[in-house]
Amino acid sequence: MADTPDPRVTRSREAILAAARELLREEGPSAVTHQRVAARAEVGRATVYRHWPRPEQLLTDAMADVPMPFFLDPATPVRPWLERQLRMLADQLALPDVLAVTTALVQGARSEPQITTRRDRLATTIGQQLRAALTMAEQAGELQTACDPRDAPALxxxxxxxxxxxxxxxxxxxxxxxxxxxxxxxxAGSAISNPPAKRPTSPTTEL
Amino acid sequence: MADTPDPRVTRSREAILAAARELLREEGPSAVTHQRVAARAEVGRATVYRHWPRPEQLLTDAMADVPMPFFLDPATPVRPWLERQLRMLADQLALPDVLAVTTALVQGARSEPQITTRRDRLATTIGQQLRAALTMAEQAGELQTACDPRDAPALxxxxxxxxxxxxxxxxxxxxxxxxxxxxxxxxAGSAISNPPAKRPTSPTTEL
DNA sequence: ATCTTATGAGACAAGTTGACTCATAAGCCG
DNA sequence: CGGCTTATGAGTCAACTTGTCTCATAAGAT
Structure with missing residues (x-):
């Protein structure tokens, strides 16, 4: 079928992106070059150039290949839901892949418009999800004296x-x-409503 | 005097570090190469190699050349002091130089032991300063149910x-x-003690 | 079996990196 | 101010990287 991609193309692109992702995780954006990716993926250098003519394209596609943290749809009671989501976010932010993309985003956003756009989009998405959750909590009467919605992501x-x-x-x-x-x-009724007393830190499981 | 450095050495090193710093701020760590720094500083490429034989040294020295945020000695009442320090920190974190080093630190810390050490030292210093301030506030009776001191920097x-x-x-x-x-x-007596009501964000001046 | 198309080894030009030589000039000292 | 020491920098060199290109080979479709 004409619109079924050539399996050779699929195979090559997957190998290339996987290699780019590995190099990004292990050594950062500067390691994602056509030569190194070709060596790691065990494909021809010309093949990498054919699919990604410029190195910035290769880097941004490798970054896009990594699933970034997001929140699921909020549920009531919101507080325990949010607690779980924050716990999940903390765990995700510790993953080497996610950490590599996070650092590449904040670093690259300073001088690469395409990366700036990606960072802004991520911040917007996650911010909107949080604001929706807090709005739901307020409407359900779970939350009073909520912070400025614009400050929610930062906080x-x-x-x-x-x-x-x-x-x-x-x-x-x-x-x-x-x-x-x-x-x-x-x-009350949505877990602890006052600041918790100081108590020993409970270690959490990490991947 | 034998221990007075040669002014030519002083002049060259200052020009080189200033150029490295500019390139770091404008384009990130990958732009800090001997060739580009020499061109920007208008010195010989061999001179850059003579003073900094390896590019990692040049990058880390350029980063160290940028004064990073720190807190002054705490004063009572602690809360207004801390408020000012956090305001100052927010302003400093927005400075292009500081932002460039911050992003280079978190990016480089993932794969460069020397940069990991610098990041850890910065985090340790600023954390200790914060903990000292919060301890002082508790001892002065200004602060109750303080957070776990280890969580203070993150919060x-x-x-x-x-x-x-x-x-x-x-x-x-x-x-x-x-x-x-x-x-x-x-x-009370150390400014507002309850969560502030939601009010319009007040714009702040930036450098 | 034939045709189309992707791949990849290798060549090539241009540029970069790191080290080196040596002429020139800055700086110090008497 | 002359002589000596030392830093600088232009240029060279080898090795490597980057980007493009050619063409033989093989994968894939029909």
Whole structure:
């Protein structure tokens, strides 16, 4: 069939993207060159050039190949849902693939318009998901004195990003409780509504 | 005097580091090569090689040349002091130089031991400063139910880092109030102790 | 079996990297 | 100010990388 792609093309592109992704994870964006990707993928250098004529295309496609964190549709009660989502986000941000793309996004966004666009899109998506969840919580009466919706991503994700980039290691339940508390006052019936007392950090499982 | 450096050496090194810093700010770490730095600094390529035989050395020295955010010694009442420090930190994190080094640190830390060390040192320094301030606040009776000291940097700096890297733009006073609130309960007499009501974001001046 | 199309080895030109030589000039010292 | 030391920088060189191209080979479809 004319619109079924040639299996050789499919095979080559998958091998190339997988190799690019590996190099990105192991050594960062500067390692994603046609020569190194061809060697790693065990394909001809010309094949890499044929599919991706410019190195920036190869890098951005390799980055796009990595599933980035997102939130599932919110559910009531919102607080335990959000707690789980933040826990999941913390775990995802610790994954080498996700971390590689995250750092490449923030680094590349400073000078590459295409990467700036991708970063903005990711921030917009995750921000909207969070705002929708907080709005739902307010409407359900779970949340009072909510923060400015524009500040929600920074308040709820910022600390997890900080941990991921500057202090890698397990993220405690206490920290996640604190994030939720920073977003506003949660009513009883949706878990703890006051700041939790200081207690020992509980280690969390990591992949 | 034998230990007074040759002014030619001083002049060359300053020109080279300034050029490296500019390229780092404008295009990121991959632009900091001997060839490009020599051209920008208007010195001989051999001179750059003589002072910095390997490109990693040049990059890390250029990064070290940029003053990174830090906190001044805490003062009581701690809360207004911390508020000012966080405001200052937000402003510094928006500076192109600081942003360039920040992104280079988190990117490079993934695969370069020397850069990992620098990142860890920065995180340790700023964390200790914060912990000292919060301890002082607790001892002065300003702060109750303080967060786990290990979580303080993530809670207080994380949102500012998030803004800097993923949502550049002015940081509101409201957001900074929220960070302080996340760190614990502040008593009356050290500014607002309850979560602030939602109010319009106040634009802040940026350099 | 035949035709179409993707692949890949290798060649080529141009550029980059790292090391080196040596002429020139900056800087110090008496 | 002359002599000596030392830093600089233009240019060279080998090795490597990048991007493009050719063409033989083989995969895939019919």
């Amino acid at each position: 709820l994700i910022g600390p997890l990003l900080y941990r991921s980039l500057l202090e890698p290691g397990p993220v405690s339940d206490d920290l996640i409780d604190r994030l939720l508390h920073a977003a506003g006052t949660w009513t | 207080l700096i994380g949102p500012l880092l998030y803004r800097s890297l993923l949502e550049p733009g002015p940081v509101s006073d409201d957001l900074i109030d929220r960070l302080l609130h996340a760190a614990g309960t502040w008593t």
